[in-house]
Amino acid sequence: DAKTTQPNSMESNEEEPVHLPCNHSTISGTDYIHWYRQLPSQGPEYVIHGLTSNVNNRMASLAIAEDRKSSTLILHRATLRDAAVYYCILRRSGGSNYKLTFGKGTLLTVNP
């Protein structure tokens, strides 16, 4: 599976926007970019996914670079409940395409 690289940790202030970067320079044409987050002592939860175009949903926005070698998860107004580990994951077609391989993710701290 193609690998993703994320910063180990980031910090934000409450009610400010947060931009979480992810590099995936070996991404292939059919790889979807998925983001999940894991709140403390809980299972992960889906945040957003995309292929080429930028995506918005009620939780966040996903900005995908034109060459698709990087993407950015945007939380428009961080709240204390957004403090979590955020995982950027590529899903490759073929074989076990249901599998999710988790990297180390980015630990987001939100300051009040």
Added chain:
Amino acid sequence: GAVVSQHPSWVICKSGTSVKIECRSLDFQATTMFWYRQFPKQSLMLMATSNEGSKATYEQGVEKDKFLINHASLTLSTLTVTSAHPEDSSFYICSAPGTSGSLTDTQYFGPGTRLTVL
């Protein structure tokens, strides 16, 4: 959205005993479920893929005789940690994919089970 539950949410057992963890898809059917293990301050590590009606597929390095997986129905998968030892203490999480079979499927995760082996 779809809900996946796990039971128990936490368990403490003595070394040498076996522990069973259940994973249920509450409002959808799941022919495939996944089991992950997560040690403190680390990421999730996929242990095995549970397949309804057939044998589980284990990731490299995971002992199939120690971590028994049974997927007896379309809504239930169980993970039994046999002869548990303190090094098996971990956070065990299951998940089930959406049912459309496409790459856009969301995976639904259970809340996790905290196992402590004394």
